[in-house]
Amino acid sequence: MKPREIFITTAISILLFITIISFFWKPILWSLLFIIPLILIGIKDILQKKHTIKNNFPVIGHFRYLLEGFRPEIQQYFVETDMEGTPVNRIFRSLIYSRAKNENDTTPFGTKTDVYKIGYECMTHSLYPKKQADLDPNPRIAIGGKNCKLPYNSSILNISAMSFGALSQNAVLALNKGAKLGGFAHNTGEGGISPYHLEGGGDLIWQVGTGYFGCRTVEGNFCKDTFKKNAMQKNVKMIEIKLSQGAKPGHGGILPAAKNTEEIAKIRDVKPFTDVHSPPYHTAFSNAEGLMYFIQQLRELSNGKPIGIKLCVGSKEEFIELCEAMKNTNISPDFITVDGGEGGTGAAPVEFSNSLGLPLREGLSFVVNALKKYELKTDIKVIASGKVFSAFHMIRLMALGADGINSARAMMMAIGCIQALQCNTNKCPVGVATQNKSLMKGLDVNEKYIRVSNYHKNIIHSFVEMLSAAGLTKSNEINRKHILHRTGPNKLVSYQELYSESV
Incomplete structure (x- = not known):
């Protein structure tokens, strides 16, 4: 059986089981407060066409997106080494925090850097x-x-x-x-x-x-x-006249209307609640x-x-x-x-x-x-x-x-x-x-x-x-x-x- 068929069969079976048991033990009906929402989520997953994982694996497919959401934190706190983190590795993050707090910024037991690796300086x-x-x-x-x-x-x-x-x-x-x-x-x-x-x-x-x-x-x-x-x-x-910046040289930008509050509009000399374009080029000069x-x-x-x-x-x-x-x-x-x-x-x-x-x-x-x-x-x-x-x-x-x-x-x-x-x-x-x-x-x-x-x-x-x-x-x-x-x-x-x- 396919996962969605297993879900439908299981949902029907659980509802029938609860209905039968409720004739003898009414408190079991409280379990529907947990089960009904799960069934509704599963039905929604089967009917939607946007996410294949959810369509093929109702309810349990959500765990994939949940784990993906936690991935950056898991990577940063449990997986990456002191030298591997990007854009800033843990050694330098710790150094900045220590110096900002006026704490001890020294390191024990020698360098963790491979001094024989190509690129060492x-x-x-x-x-x-x-x-x-x-x-x-x-x-x-x-x-x-x-x-x-x-x-x-x-x-x-x-x-x-x-x-x-x-x-x-x-x-x-x-x-x-x-x-x-x-x-x-x-x-x-x-x-x-x-x-x-x-x-x-x-x-x-x-x-x-x-x-x-x-x-x-x-x-x-x-x-x-x-x-x-x-x-x-x-x-x-x-x-300072900005011609370009390293992260996106030659690229303009847009301040969307939703972010263009009255306060920001006043600072930037623009109309509030309108899209504001920042072109990739200057209009005051061209050479x-x-x-x-x-x-x-x-x-x-x-x-x-x-x-x-x-x-x-x-x-x-x-x-x-x-x-x-x-x-x-x-x-x-x-x-x-x-x-x-x-x-x-x-x-x-x-x-x-x-x-x-x-x-x-x-x-x-x-x-x-x-x-x-x-x-x-x-x-x-x-x-x-x-x-x-x-x-x-x-x-x-x-x-x-x-x-x-x-x-x-x-x-x-x-x-x-x-x-x-x-x-x-x-x-x-x-x-x-x-x-x-x-x-x-x-x-x-x-x-x-x-x-x-x-x-x-x-x-x-x-x-x-x-x-x-x-x-x-x-x-x-x-x-x-x-x-x-x-x-x-x-x-x-x-x-x-x-x-x-x-x-």
């Missing part, structure tokens, strides 16, 4: 380490080129772009208050400057994307009047020289604040065109944020996340090489934005030429993200990536903002310790010879050999 140290007392405990970089009137003295590690809307108001508040307490900057993401970005009083990097949220006309084009109004806010220290003049326009409208661009490297020829445009127009950004193809986001097509854009280290090394070739690197600071969880992650990017680092996922974990991978469902269980008020209530801003500051302080402390161990005193002394990469069972090569300095 390490930093060379010196026989003559520097005294840590001689090093700056809070290294910073000055961002602002020759045309910048208001340069920004930035921490070497800041919070990467995450919009209000993608993050909850409590998450944004906790990040911003943490940035204020720790003396570092918070990138708004392309969703505009929300009240929660301002309430904490932290330094802001205002990101202007293709939707021009916070500085747009009714038609969705750039509006210089609203831009100037927002750019002049004292919390805004730098402005390299146009971008340079747009940078100049924003610099003038902001009274000389640092203006930068963010991109994930795709076509190398197009970045070379940007460099040539900088030389031809004598206009250049004050900073360039390089994102990697492995970048994170709340939601992106799988093909874009997995298969578009250069990985961070390749893209970063190319950008630095190109800027040096065109003699532009002196005035332009390069910021690397990617999977940065430890001081070594920072150092290896600086070895490739980064002046500063942006991190998003580590900062999310500092305020409680557990990598539930529910960012795109509005069901984040810890209230970080959701607009569900009942879920975001669990994120205590007054508790979590201190953890953001703690994490930043502790990773910078480890960074300074590593500098000291390498015999260095400043972050700009790190270069490609300091990082070794295993390419074979008995061969380690430096980044100097691995990443060509030619363009």
Whole structure:
């Protein structure tokens, strides 16, 4: 007999059995409260045509979907090893949590990393380490080129772009208050400057994307009047023009009407309860020289604040065109944020996340090489934005030429993200990536903002310790010879050999 026939036969038999027994023992009728719903579920399963499993295996077919729903949790908590978890493995998750809570972050009994596995990386140290007392405990970089009137003295590690809307108001508040307490900057993401970005009083990097949220006309084009109004806010220290992001380069987005509340609409300068499209391209410019003049326009409208661009490297020829445009127009950004193809986001097509854009280290090394070739690197600071969880992650990017680092996922974990991978469902269980008020209530801003500051302080402390161990005193002394990469069972090569300095 087929499973559905077994179900029908069993259901009929049980009902007949209960009916007969009820003549002698009435309490058995209470069992129908459990049995009738199961029979109704089975009948519904047989009649529906959407799910073959349920149709072929009434009632018991639901267990397949139940187990599939628990699979990510089972994988994370019971199956994966300390090194296997993705996107962030357990070792780094634990490190972030420990540093955010100011707990012991040391490890016993030696490394769990296979140091003879191809891809292993390490930093060379010196026989003559520097005294840590001689090093700056809070290294910073000055961002602002020759045309910048208001340069920004930035921490070497800041919070990467995450919009209000993608993050909850409590998450944004906790990040911003943490940035204020720790003396570092918070990138708004392309969703505009929300009240929660301002309430904490932290330094802001205002990101202007293709939707021009916070500085747009009714038609969705750039509006210089609203831009100037927002750019002049004292919390805004730098402005970043987003050309593309690593998780979905060349891909636009849509804010569905259901999520476009009156609050979000006001922040983004759009009509509430309407679909809002964020195109994959800018309408304020269409070529390299146009971008340079747009940078100049924003610099003038902001009274000389640092203006930068963010991109994930795709076509190398197009970045070379940007460099040539900088030389031809004598206009250049004050900073360039390089994102990697492995970048994170709340939601992106799988093909874009997995298969578009250069990985961070390749893209970063190319950008630095190109800027040096065109003699532009002196005035332009390069910021690397990617999977940065430890001081070594920072150092290896600086070895490739980064002046500063942006991190998003580590900062999310500092305020409680557990990598539930529910960012795109509005069901984040810890209230970080959701607009569900009942879920975001669990994120205590007054508790979590201190953890953001703690994490930043502790990773910078480890960074300074590593500098000291390498015999260095400043972050700009790190270069490609300091990082070794295993390419074979008995061969380690430096980044100097691995990443060509030619363009």
